[in-house]
Amino acid sequence: MSITLFTLDKDQVINSLFITGKTDYNFALKNFIPLIDRLEIQRQGQNPKFYSRLENDILEGCIMPPITLAFVGLKTDSDKLDNIQKLINSNIEDAFILDGLQRLRTLQRAFSKKAEKMDLNRPVFVNILLCDSMDKLLYRMITLNNGQKPMTARHQIEIIASNVYDFSNSNIAIETEKHKSKKPIPGAFKQADFIKG
Numbered sequence: 267m268s269i270t271l272f273t274l275d276k277d278q279v280i281n282s283l284f285i286t287g288k289t290d291y292n293f294a295l296k297n298f299i300p301l302i303d304r305l306e307i308q309r310q311g312q313n314p315k316f317y318s319r320l321e322n323d324i325l326e327g328c329i330m331p332p333i334t335l336a337f338v339g340l341k342t343d344s345d346k347l348d349n350i351q352k353l354i355n356s357n358i359e360d361a362f363i364l365d366g367l368q369r370l371r372t373l374q375r376a377f378s379k380k381a382e383k384m385d386l387n388r389p390v391f392v393n394i395l396l397c398d399s400m401d402k403l404l405y406r407m408i409t410l411n412n413g414q415k416p417m418t419a420r421h422q423i424e425i426i427a428s429n430v431y432d433f434s435n436s437n438i439a440i441e442t443e444k445h446k447s448k449k450p451i452p453g454a455f456k457q458a459d460f461i462k463g
Contacts, residue, residue, distance in 0.1 A: 267293050268355040269392060271347045277395065280402040283342075285350065285394040286332075291373065292386040297358050298333060299374050304362050320369065324376045325383050332391040333366035336403050340396055354394060364407050366396065 271287040321390035326328070340357055342350050354361075363370065377384055397403045 271351045283396040287392045289390050291388050293387050294390045301363050321370045321376045332393045333359040334364040334393045336364040336395040338397050339398050
C-alpha cells in the first residue's frame with residue numbers, strides 16, 4: 267500500500283497545502299520510521315513506559331491520531347489529488363515527521379516485540395503539509411507541539427534560530443536541549459544562550 271489522499275486545502279497562515287490521507291502500519295513501518303531523526307531540532311524520544319498503554323492498544327487494533335508529515339520545497343502545479351498523491355508517494359523519503367514521533371516509536375516497539383500479533387493492514391491516518399520554506403515548517407512545528415508536553419523556551423529559541431546560526435564548526439563545546447537530554451557534554455555551553463547573546 268501507499269498513501270491514499272482524501273482532501274486538499276490551504277493553510278493560509280503558512281501559505282501551504284494541507285492534505286489528509288491514509289496508509290497502513292506496513293507502509294508506516296517501512297517509510298515513516300526512517301524519517302524519525304531527519305529533523306535534528308526535534309525532541310528526544312520520551313520514556314517508553316509512558317506509552318505502554320498505547321503499545322498495548324496498537325496490538326489490540328486501535329486507531330492512532332494522525333501522523334503529520336511535511337515536505338519543504340516539494341512543488342506541484344496540480345490541484346488534482348491523483349497527481350499530488352503520486353508526487354508524495356514517490357518522494358516520501360524527503361518528508362519530515364512534524365507530529366507523531368512518539369506514536370511512531372511506539373508502533374515500532376510494538377512491532378519489534380510482537381510482530382506476529384500485529385495486523386499490518388490496520389489504518390494510519392496522515393496529515394501532510396507542503397511548505398515552500400523551512401521557516402514555515404518550523405512555525406507549524408512549534409504550534410503543533412505546544413499543546414502537548416511544553417517545549418522549553420530554550421528549545422523554541424533553538425528551533426526558531428536553526429536556519430540563522432550554524433554552530434557545527436565552533437571551537438567551543440555547544441550543546442542543544444535535545445543533545446543535553448541524551449548525553450550531556452561536560453562544560454558545554456547552552457546553544458540557546460549563544461543565540462540570545
